[in-house]
Amino acid sequence: MDALIPPLLNGSAQGALLLLAALGLSLTFGQMGVINMAHGEFLMIGAFTAYLVQQVIGASDLSIPVALPVAFAVAGLLGLLLEVSIIQWMYRRPLDTLLVTVGVSLILQQAALQIFPSQGVPVEKPGWLDGQLTILGYDWPLRQVFTIVLATVCVAALAAWLKYTSFGRRIRATVQNRDLAEVAGISTRTVDRLTFFIGSGLAGVAGVAASLVGGTNSQMGAQYIIPAFLVVAAGGIGQLRGTIVAALAVGVGLSCFAYWTTGSLAQVLAFILVIVFLQLRPQGLFTVRTRSLV
């Protein structure tokens, strides 16, 4: 039990954070096909926003609840800016979006390094997140529980939005065939912008959660980007439930490996396992097939 429960508890929180980081990607990458390598920097922007909110209203109990929507809006607007200025010209060559956004991510990192103190900024945990929950005799930090709750809320909201509004359909239609979507009466531009806004905004929310876990600095986004992509890919492109399962699996896996071996090796093992999994199931956990040939 001692070797199982703690990594399970830790791991689900780690998975929840990964899920938050991957959620936006499951929209912009999974649904729209844009490989946004600057997603990690949107997350970073969310974290810096949390810091700025704390600077303005103080590190009170309210600061994090306030920071969440603000970070969503700030990161979302930046995402929108990126879409309007660059991504919109690239929908017909999705692989190239990867390279363009690598450029964006380099620029955002450097800008953050120059705007904020180079050693990073402190984001403080509100008092109500101090303490632990006792589960089966094991302490579960409230901060971890909070991350899980936040991820659950975001997932539920996103799922509901995709399911109960026609928007989900429109996103998928737009990605599959822009011309056809356009002649089916869908304003593909609106769809693109809104999707990118929400996807980037979710990265901002993830950034607030991440700011409570590690350092808030120019490099923080780089830690999340590849695992987040792996999670989306392993879950099956465009499959929300796949992303959820994959994120939790990777989080718990990372934590278990780190518990049983070392932190560094855990990273390697988790990566290798996802890669092997993707090799076995190249379309991810949940697959959609069509007959179309090319």
Place this chain on the structure above:
Amino acid sequence: MLELTDIEAGYGRTRVLHGVTVPAGKVVAVLGHNGAGKTTLLRVAIGLIKPTKGRVFFDGEDIASLAPNRRVARGMAYVPQGQQAFGQLTTLENLQLVADGRRRGKALIEAQLARFPALEQFAARKAGLLSGGQRQQLAIARALITEPKLLILDEPTEGIQPTIVAEIERTIVQLAAEGINVLLVEQHIGFALEAAERYVVLASGFVTRTDEGGSAAVSTVRAAMAI
């Protein structure tokens, strides 16, 4: 209703259409060999290609600057060539996509499912898994759901079984009778001429003949196509 005048258009530096004019008419047929530019012309009409020259009038208004989805909102509908559907969406979702936000959306879908039994049968199947003809039926149903004022059809019966071809041909005639305009590209010259009030023959991107439909002789048309 729809009128294209002196259209020049193409892809990149390749010019495909050279001063093409399509008159207004209830049912207008565009005829021509492979590669004559028929599809290109229809893409100009719906707005997927911006013409380099010429004007596009719809309801007496110049719509050249409107995006396709705005044109659809004004009552144009387009069935592209090649059995196109949103493969990852189910048949029903393909229809809901265009019915969303319309009054009586459900009823409109029902009506089309009744018209095409195969679609009803496979409503829950991903459209990408449908057979070619089923997909084509889906494409037509999708266009009809929008209750268009003008229907643009690019070889709508291609790949469809004869009984349903007959159904579609009947539908076209019926729609025309109901006052819906149709711009039709069709290889079945016989039917096209029968249904069309006017027709245009394209050859290598030039209009080689424009005339009244109905009584026109197939041989005249064929001659014009071969110029």
Place this chain on the structure above:
Amino acid sequence: GCGARAGDEASASSKSAGPSCVDTSGSTIKLGFLNSLTGGMAISEKTVSNVLHMAADEINAGGGILGKKIQYVQEDGATDWPTFAEKTEKLLTQDCVAAIFGGWTSSSRKAVKPVVEKNNGLFFYPVQYEGLEASPNIYYTGATTNQQIIPAMDFLASKGVKKLFLAGSDYVFPRTANAIIKLYAAKLGIQIVGEEYVPLDKDDWTTQVAKIKAAKPDFIFNTINGSSNVGFIKAYYDAGLTAATTPIISVSIAEEEAPAMGHEVTGHYASWNYFQSLKSDTNPKFIESWKAYPKSSGVTSDPMEAAYISLYLYKALVEAAGSFDVNAVNAAAKSKPITFAAPEGTVTLDGENHHISKPGHIGQINASNQFDIVWSSDKFIKPDPFLNGYDWFPANVRDQLVKAAG
């Protein structure tokens, strides 16, 4: 045509260290500054770089070195060790600088070392490190192990610590430091109840902290570098650990880092040779100048101080030698004791191993993120990078290392 082969060493070394291209004829002298201004380590190194600029300005205002104004060439090591090597070579052979100042991680130093040795240049390294090194072309102004790690262990022993947990970043300094800690702990009768490493660029410590919590140590020895510390501290407090129950002693959290943790860290300890709170004759002036400096971060810290004095040390060396020539400088270092009134006190250079004597201090973090000094070594500690004076350090390892270092 082919050059020298293994075996004809003599001809090779004479060829490689060609005549220096340093130009000492003008009214200025070129120095190279080399730190990571971009990439992950910029977080720590930018301040060091800034303080070097300040020292150069000060020295220039005071008339320069041997009457020559410092003209510095700034290079970016970009947190990439091969880049450090490339830039070192560039500074020495293209810019012809008389000496290079900078670096932070031991990795960067290890990349620079062969290049300065090959070109017979000079490199001044300002950060505490794992020892076991002494290059004729490097001067070390940060602490070696017997000036920081060993005092920290002595302090822990004096507090009656029985169980110690080691947490570090996964690279050469923490690994080596912990290897030494383990040897010394065995001697002191302190039990090491666990050892955890996380890569420098990762900062999720939650699982490792869970392990620490389970191991119930009396103290945690922290050799984590850079922003990974933030994640460590956050996970530590999330888990309900506190300074009262499980204090941390750190060798890389200083005045600069303490307020950046996102959690107050009052009550924890750090082992350094310099604290801003240190009372010495020269410290107030140093703090004041730094606070007034345009690119200032407001607080001073040990690595900054070590960088600051490295430039003054160089000035002292050159003036003692009366020349910028490397061999002359090294000879001067050997022949007469070079001392310098540093903010940490009057330090003396060891001409043999190129390290300086330093006072050992343990500070405890207070509410204003400054350090209250709670323990000090009775005198300045002589640098002993190879731990010759410590019998618990295995002689065969020392021999092998010396041999491997050539």
Place this chain on the structure above:
Amino acid sequence: MTETSLVVTDLHVEFSGFVAVGGVSFDAHPGEVRFLIGPNGAGKTTCIDAITGLSPATGSARLGEQELLGRPVHKIVRLGIGRTFQTASVFNELSVLQNLDIAAGRHRHWSSLLRTRRGVDPSIEQALEETGLAGELATPAGILSHGQKQWLEIAMLLVQDARVLLLDEPVAGMSQDERTATGELLQRVAAKRIVLVVEHDMDFMRRFATRVTVLHQGKVLSHGTVAEVQADPKVQEVYLGTAGAATTDAMAVVPEAAAVELASAPEMAASTHHEGD
């Protein structure tokens, strides 16, 4: 008949519970233009998919002595099976010549892959003539029109020297003249090869089919000569409707002379490619 034939026996294809093809048997021999017709969704394309290894199937599909089912796609092709697709797919970035050269590659030794192409294979030249694409030699295939792409696909099959040609709606979207030309091309090709055509154009079928198999809901509904099939009331009910009897299409009024005149390929080419001249 001594030449190898394509024999399909009791072919089954199932997609997660849905039976797309449920026990279809038919055969095709060199010298005939074999037609496979049936309502949309009857399983025609799926049959071809199964034979070419695209869909997993049970039953048997043999070319001569060789069982085809269960082999990977490219191995089946190497046995001499070639196909076209309902929606034409060619290599858009490559020129017509390059497309054909690649198609011809199956017979070359692998080492020739590393060498540069010198000259145009006679088979390619012939295929270009046959399909009237000679003028489009250097055109990137991506900018060919719909019909031209279909010809290119047929030409690729020709140079591939496939023993079996499976053509999925090869004349869809072609004008009448082009249909005629294509049909005649197929007749010529069929002299030495097995040709299986899926089509909904009944006039085309009437003109060129030797034997017809009708599928319906994954089963064989009927088979026989054109006349036999057309007369079958079951076929009329589910598929032909009135088209079985009536001649709505222009084909009926095409003067024989015109068709003959159009059959010669170069003129056909001239009529389809523009700008170039």
Place this chain on the structure above:
Amino acid sequence: MTKLRSLFSLSGIGVFAVVLLAVAPLVLTDHWLSNLGKYCCWAMAAVGIGLAWGRGGMLVMGQGVFFALGAYSMAMHLTLETAGDGVPGFMVLYDPLAPLPAFWEPFRSTAFTLVAIVALPVVVAGILGYALFKRRVKGAYFAILTQALAVALATLISSTIRETGGDTGLSDFKYFFGFVLNDPANRSMVYLIAAGLLVVCLLVVWQLYRSRFGELLVATRDAEERVRFLGYDPANIKLVAFVVAALMASIGGAMFVPIVGIITPAEIGAAASILMIAGVAFGGRASLFGPALGAMAVGWGQSSLGSTWPDGWTYIIGLLFIVVILFLPKGLSSLPARFAAARRGPGEQRAAATATRQLEEAKS
């Protein structure tokens, strides 16, 4: 016409070779010559990426993995050569008593090392590529997967400090197959080997591009499934390109070590792998010279702009990515053709005359 173009390219390679092998050693200082050697190593990897990505459509974002295979093979050998009979110094540091790890032992042998530099990438890329391509992993999946591999390998090396030197890397090599590395004459010899190998890489892709394989590769890029129906297994076609690319990266990595004198996980991880791609995209992914020249330009930019303007350099490289991909998806090497096309004007593009001429030419 095609023939002419390919001869033109060949003479281009000739000029390139003369510049690299004869002119550069005469005009450059030792420092810049060794920098140029470093760029050549990146250029080798880039030439491979051009083949795999530009022609084959496989966005290989983890060439660092293969770069590492060559680099670490070489570095282990050179480390052992420097250490003589003993255990390398850094290993003593972390665990004085443990022996040399078993996988180091064979790298004492020169022959084994040379074989490993060639065989390791072939075997690893072969197995990996076979697994991925047979399972039809492609597009973004492939890109992310290969990138993840590079990250995983870099992390693995970082976390095995005693076995591999960890994050600090391997450095301080004294000899290169018996030659003293500090000797300037030997250093220019090492440079010449690297430059020569780059020229060989260019010749290899030159022949591949003009061969039928080159056309097939493009066909596979455009319509992989369709290729299957022509009797080819696209997996094999892609595999060949992938393996060749891996081999080039490995050789580049191997030469990187004696030239730069240090190898660390940072040189093979995500950022390094992406930078290799930056050069290729910048120069022109599908062209012959684009990838090599692009990689060299990026390397040079890093050395020189990184010096004069360290803060700005990151912005420049970032903007480079954006501007080039956005406006010049075919890289700088497409500029001349663009200008030419613009001058020629519309209409003539599909000139039948050209086609006929080509047919005639091809027939003869």
